Amino acid sequence: MTPKVISIRPFIGSKNFETSRSFYRDLGFEENELGPGFSVFHFHHLSFYLQDYYAEEWVGNTMVFMEVENTEEFWAYLQSLNLTEKYPESKLVPPRTLPWGSECFVHDPAGVLWHFGAFNPE
Numbered sequence: 001m002t003p004k005v006i007s008i009r010p011f012i013g014s015k016n017f018e019t020s021r022s023f024y025r026d027l028g029f030e031e032n033e034l035g036p037g038f039s040v041f042h043f044h045h046l047s048f049y050l051q052d053y054y055a056e057e058w059v060g061n062t063m064v065f066m067e068v069e070n071t072e073e074f075w076a077y078l079q080s081l082n083l084t085e086k087y088p089e090s091k092l093v094p095p096r097t098l099p100w101g102s103e104c105f106v107h108d109p110a111g112v113l114w115h116f117g118a119f120n121p122e
Contacts, residue, residue, distance in 0.1 A: 006071050009040070010045045013059040015089075015110035017052035021063050023109050028077075054110065066104065066113040071095045071102040078106060 014020035014028025017037055025031055029041035046066065068074040075095050083090050085104070093105035103117030 007045075007047060009049055010064055011049045011051060012062060012064070012112055013053045013055060013110060014050055015054045015059065017050070017067045019087065019089075019109050020050055023083070023103065024074060025080055026083060027080075027106075031112045044116075052104045052120075054083045056111075062111075063115065065103075065117060068116050068118055071104055071116065074118075078104065078116070 004043060012031075023032060024041050027064060029043045029095065032040050032042070033050075034040055039050050040047055041050055041064075048064065078092055084092060087109045089107075089109040089111075091105075091107040093107075095102050095104040101117055101119040103115050106114040108114065
């Protein structure tokens, strides 16, 4: 018998916890504070933990892939948020098409790289 799995939640560090909290709320995540310097963020049924901890080598090499239904629509949503104006440390990279599908990128204020992508229909 295979056990039932409920979710997978990565832990993400932050250079400035308050800035990162604000960034992810602006990105559309809902925050639940779990304790000092520790929150869980939800976007529909997806979640991750944000912690008030920064190790440059770890945070600078953290990548998260979030599958979206339509990369172009999600890109338009990202652009509407004016994230780079509010968070100059952040960076948005436009969609690109690859053999498997398409993706766009967001670097959060601490340097975490988010991939937002859609796979080609099978």
